[in-house]
Amino acid sequence: MKIALSAQPPFYLPSVVRSHGWIQLSPFLADDHTGGFTYLIQLDTGRVAEIRIQEAQGGVSVAVDSPLTPKEQSEVSSKVAWMLGLDQEFGTFYALAHDEPKLAHIVSEARGRILRSATLFEDVIKTILTTNTLWSATIRMNRNLVEQFGASLPADPARIAFPSPERLAATDEETLRSSTRLGYRAPYILELAHRVASSDLDLEGYKTADIPTLELRKHLMAIKGVGPYAAANLLMLLGHYDFIPVDSWALKMVSHEWYNDEPVGKAQVEAAFERWGQWKGLAYWLWSWSYNG
């Protein structure tokens, strides 16, 4: 079956897909042919479905591998709309960026939306898996988590959804350390799964909560394993762009762009984008860097 969803213009699906590395993390799978992707989604009922997303007139079309009940259709629609930020609007930022050559490309490419997972739980875990490690290790740890704890697609057991909080909460730290190879992150992931599964932490509520950025940041940083970088990354996913996710890459880019390759710190990165105010994270994210080494 197919579901059609409309997007706030301008919208260009490949720009969302390529917005960051999430597309390389299972259960995302890029479809280079169409510029879209497939994803394994676990619905509230526990059912796993494969969805294939392609650009369509005014938005996207979502092909689902099997028939859904009306309630399941509604859940798929709202989750896909969230993943792609279909209702997001960037007119104010585009107007501000109009005269900045380093951001000249963003309007024609409809940049701004950042690909999200179906749940914030999945995005928090993936963000923790990006910290203090190489990207190749992030891909591996995430793949291990999915393969070891995710629920399979009934028609093809090799296709697996991201693990639910309940499933992860049912495992133990030693398994996550030695078998899933999460290392010191294991207790962080386990604690998060316990808190979400027991409803002690309503992560999904943050998607729609009307909370000031600073307060939201405080909540995110109360999660073990989430520091300033991870919180800024998650805030961007939640549509708050007041903070820059400063990592070693950011330091290298800013050093080359404005400091003649001299070492810089977090303060210099912040200063470089201060003039973008509440949009500074997005300006940083979409900047056309001159570094090509």
Added chain:
DNA sequence: GGTAGACCTGGACGC
């Protein structure tokens, strides 16, 4: 509030 050292993995490198 700022800082040093520990945390853990896997890749690169030297032998």
Added chain:
DNA sequence: GCGTCCAGGTCTACC
């Protein structure tokens, strides 16, 4: 094949 070093953010203890 083995040992050592290094990169990558966050946490905790300490000042």
